[in-house]
Amino acid sequence: MSAPIMKEYQVQIPQQIHAQMIAHAQSLAPIESCGYLAGVDDVVHHYYEMTNIDNSPVHFSFDPKEQFKVLKEARDKGWQLMGVVHSHPETPARLSEEDIKLFNDPNPYYLIVSLKEEIPDVKGFKVEKSDQAVKISSVRLTQV
């Protein structure tokens, strides 16, 4: 499944959190890392390192129990879970067919940390589905 890039969103990520996402991915490679970005109004305040219960180099799944815990913790702090992060340890920072198939929550941004090259690459996407099509938009990640 492929879809054209349509629209651009923007998210502000503190440099420390940007580095934390990469460090998390590197610490687990070759297993895929995953996490949530929490924040307000497209500004990230926190990165939650989540457990990849698949413990796989090519797949990730969140632990629902951990998801609910983080959801409530973020809400108590006045944050939204605004981003879902996962790593591609050996492949580029682009959505896979499986990502597009499984990213059914229209609300969060989806970020991919690629460790394929020596310098890690982080890209963001918005995935919106309708009966007829999948719309994928790029997300500009601005480090602040």
Added chain:
Amino acid sequence: MNIKVNGEAVEIESDGLVVTELLKQQKVDMPEMVSVEHNGTILDRAAFETTQVKDGDQVEFLYFMGGGSPLRAN
């Protein structure tokens, strides 16, 4: 009845609503892709059709989250 859904107060007209119907009301298009916590207990998906929501209940739902890498040849 008055319940809380994802931390927000929600007023529901009918009593005895089951979770599947509540998800529809919450505009969840793919209920098979969500996890539901009812009063602190995560429900098996099979229980969505039978678990009734009562006044004062707390319901949390979120989407299953998973994905994978593209083929390495890509």
